[in-house]
Amino acid sequence: MTSTPGPGRTRPWVPGQPLVDRAPEPEPSHGPLVGVLGLQGDVLEHVRALGRVGARARIVRREDDLDGLDGIVIPGGESTTIGKLLERFDLLGPLRKTIHDGLPALGTCAGMILLASDIEGSDQPRLGLVDIAVRRNAFGTQVDSFDTDLVIPSIEGGPVSVSFIRAPIVTRTGDQVEILAKVDLGPVLVRQAHIVAAAFHPEVAADDRVHRWFLDDIVSRVAQ
Secondary structure, three states, X not given: OXXXXXXXXXXXXXXXXXXXXXXXXXXXXOOOEEEEEOOOOXXXXXXXXXXXXXXXXXXXXXXXXXXXXXXXXXXXXXXXXXXXXXXXXXXXXXXXXXXXXXXXXXXXXXXXXXXXXXXXXXXXXXXXXXXXXXXXXXXXXXXXXXXXXEOOOOOOOOOEEEEEOOOOEEEEEOOOOEEEEEEOOEEEEEEEOOEEEEOOEOOOOOOOHHHHHHHHHHHHHHHO
């Protein structure tokens, strides 16, 4: 099924303006422990979303922070910057190995780019764990960013509110990659085994179903 930004979009995203104003939520005392890569990008937004769906969140900045995690989120931001910081903090190799060895991962926007095996026109540092090619900024520049309702058949309850902010698009998928959602330009949500890559931001809209689905269908199933 296809959801097309355009007629379905709502208000445009304005740089520097939050899409959702929320008070901080108390952190759960139990539940799966999910890391959020904390080098740059929408770190706290993911921490809050994970807390709202019942997970404990840990910001990951060092190799030791990977110990004991049940899953990890690689947030949106500047993919080139995050890749260089992963190298600078000696975290690129350990994070790649930990996810490769089975840690469930959700990469959003820049996180999708970092997870991709191929990035068109770029040799930037990456994790390269998902057999896809991506094109950066496929929807336009920052001022072309928007939020919309996306049909994701794996997630119940109707279209999911998400935000496309300088988003990439998937231009090639390998045999082991499952396409979970797409728009006219191409796939925007894919899965390869225990790794999920999303071109959009699910953490800035008033809809936590992507995070809940990641916990229930990816993290919990891998833990069984």
